[in-house]
Amino acid sequence: MRLKIIHTTRYEFDAPVPYGLQQLRKTPKSYRAQNIINWQTTVTGGIKELEFEDQHRNTVDLISFATGTTELVIRNEGEVELTDTHGVVGPHEGAVPLWLFDRQTPLTRPGKGVRELIKQVGGDTELDRLHTLSAVIGAAVTYDKGKTETGCTAEEAIELGHGVCQDHAHVFIACARQMGFPARYVSGYLMMDDTVEQDAMHAWVEAYVSALGWVGFDVSNGMSPDRRYVRVATGLDYSEAAPVRGTTLGGAGENLTVSVQVAQQ
Structure with missing residues (x-):
């Protein structure tokens, strides 16, 4: 399957911004089941200073704002060819050791809520247990926008009982690591069945299964990623795979609009 993706982010500032800097993780890479046909990032109101790979081999664009910026527009677009692997990504690769993904972070630190969810998880194999975990989380934390930041x-998402894909990912990671599975956060694009227009990127998780390597789980949709999913960035949690991280100088307020279009070619 070939997907066409257009991701536009627009910042409108109520006063000129003297300086700003952003890291973007919006560029997918080719791997076994994903071939990038073409991809480009264009910036209006700023400058693409450089491109580099972070510790997780994510492609990062460093963007600076032009002096006195009142509007910044970032457009990422391209075409990606995908094949279905039933969620199996494969062996661990890269310089970051596998054991690092056993480490809990402030966003995934387990507590009473995580321990209670794990008590509900059964299964004869590692894969069975992880699929059951995904279903348990989906039942305990209802997908609902606007309830979390x-x-x-x-633990906060479990207590609220509501959240979005980012929250589902953090709960799964916290539980999986507590159960002895290395786990990581994944951000990317998803072709929806009912709409081309979206207002954000998607998030899911990957856990390491001894017989298969990394395997993906999308708690929000109750499935493993198929050929509608485009992997972009991974990390220990959202903070390491966030599409945008940065800062601006000055006290200007901003209006942010995001448009994501994912369609089959």
Whole structure:
């Protein structure tokens, strides 16, 4: 399957911004089941200073704002060819050791809520247990926009009983690591069945299964990623795979609009 993706982010500031700097993780890479046909990033109102790979081999664009910026527009677009592997990504690669993904972070630190969810998980194989875990989390934390913020922890999402894909990912990671599985956060694009237009990127998780390597789980949709999923960035949690991280100087307020279009070619 070939997907066409257009991701536009627009910042409108109510006063000129003297300086700003952003890291973007919006560029997918080719791997076994994903071939990048073409991809480009264009910036209006700023400058693409450089491109580099972070410790997780994510492609990062460093963007600076032009002096006195009142509007910044970032457009990422391209085409990606995908094949279905039933969620199996494969062996661990890269310089970061596998054991690092056993480490809990402030966003995934386990507590009473995580321990209670794990008690509900059964299964004869590692894969069975992880699929059951995904279903348990989906039942305990209802997908509901507007209930949580980006800094919401796994335990807070469990207590609220509501959240979005980011929260589902953090809860799964917290539980999986507590169960002895290395786990990582994944951000990317998803072709929806009912709409081309979206207002954000998607998030899911990957856990390491001894017989298969990394395997993906999308708690929000109750499935493993198929050929509609485009992997972009991975990390220990959202903070390491966030599409945008940065800062601006000055006290200008901003209006942010995001448009994501994912369609089959």
